[in-house]
Amino acid sequence: LPESNSRSTSQHIPKPSPEHNVTVVDARNISKSFDGMPVLKNVSLEVRKGETVSIIGPSGSGKTTFIRTLNGLETPDEGYIKLNGELSFRKDPSQPNLKTQLPQGNQIKNIGMVFQQFNLFPHRSVLQNVTLGPRYHRFGSAQELEQEALSVLEKVGMREHADKYPHQLSGGQQQRVAIARALAMKPSIMLFDEPTSALDPELVGEVLKNIESLAREGMTMIIVTHEMAFAQRISDRVVFMEDGAIVHAGTPPEIFEHSDEPRVNRFLSDFN
Numbered sequence: 672l673p674e675s676n677s678r679s680t681s682q683h684i685p686k687p688s689p690e691h692n693v694t695v696v697d698a699r700n701i702s703k704s705f706d707g708m709p710v711l712k713n714v715s716l717e718v719r720k721g722e723t724v725s726i727i728g729p730s731g732s733g734k735t736t737f738i739r740t741l742n743g744l745e746t747p748d749e750g751y752i753k754l755n756g757e758l759s760f761r762k763d764p765s766q767p768n769l770k771t772q773l774p775q776g777n778q779i780k781n782i783g784m785v786f787q788q789f790n791l792f793p794h795r796s797v798l799q800n801v802t803l804g805p806r807y808h809r810f811g812s813a814q815e816l817e818q819e820a821l822s823v824l825e826k827v828g829m830r831e832h833a834d835k836y837p838h839q840l841s842g843g844q845q846q847r848v849a850i851a852r853a854l855a856m857k858p859s860i861m862l863f864d865e866p867t868s869a870l871d872p873e874l875v876g877e878v879l880k881n882i883e884s885l886a887r888e889g890m891t892m893i894i895v896t897h898e899m900a901f902a903q904r905i906s907d908r909v910v911f912m913e914d915g916a917i918v919h920a921g922t923p924p925e926i927f928e929h930s931d932e933p934r935v936n937r938f939l940s941d942f943n
């Protein structure tokens with residue numbers, strides 16, 4: 672094997688038989704402007720079940736805005752989004768007679784999102800933060816929901832802190848609770864929006880470790896991140912965005928080792 676190949680093989684974690692033939696997210700030609708400034712220009716992305724897709728690129732390139740359109744936190748000006756095969760958003764200005772379809776609540780709850788700022792409810796305990804969503808959606812009895820909450824907290828190593836309040840936790844621990852809270856909704860896909868950029872450097876690793884184990888378990892995920900080594904290690908595919916568009920996409924070796932796209936290389940060289 673050429674040297675670059677053997678290196679990439681050892682860095683890239685193979686996953687057990689992901690069901691890559693099922694499409695979970697199908698976003699097509701998503702465009703959006705803020706105050707007349709185009710922020711997304713015809714962005715299309717398909718994500719298959721079990722895939723981990725990282726979105727990288729310079730600040731302001733539209734990465735966050737794009738993933739927020741997927742769960743209805745931003746409304747595109749144009750484009751369509753299918754989640755698990757069902758249309759969740761459609762708007763086509765060239766066909767004014769076609770009714771605009773807006774995101775539906777029950778499709779949105781199928782998407783878990785973890786934000787840069789952990790956004791936990793400050794006056795609720797860790798356990799209550801995790802059970803609130805499932806309780807609201809009546810996923811089960813109070814006792815069942817508590818058991819399930821404890822088991823997702825266990826997964827992120829936070830079970831022993833179930834009775835604490837957010838202010839008693841480190842940023843890394845709060846973010847792990849935020850991950851558990853999203854998982855408690857049994858999402859078919861998890862979106863991570865720069866999940867470690869608000870953390871002190873020594874706390875980044877524990878959160879990345881949780882995300883990495885989700886990837887290994889076959890969770891479908893889209894991760895906006897500036898952690899390049901992490902993206903390289905866990906992604907099935909890496910998408911590079913610049914100036915509101917997907918400029919390049921490929922496997923980690925294609926992006927990180929032998930990309931011939933100058934904009935990607937210029938961006939990556941800033942990290943070395």
Ligand code: ADP
Pocket residue numbers: 705706710728729730731732733734735736737
């Ligand atoms: P990235 O995640 O790549 O850093 P963003 O999606 O956060 O990029 O932002 C893309 C552009 O959209 C930036 O110029 C940003 O200032 C602008 N933007 C994002 N959200 C809003 C908003 N709610 N109102 C106005 N401009 C916004």
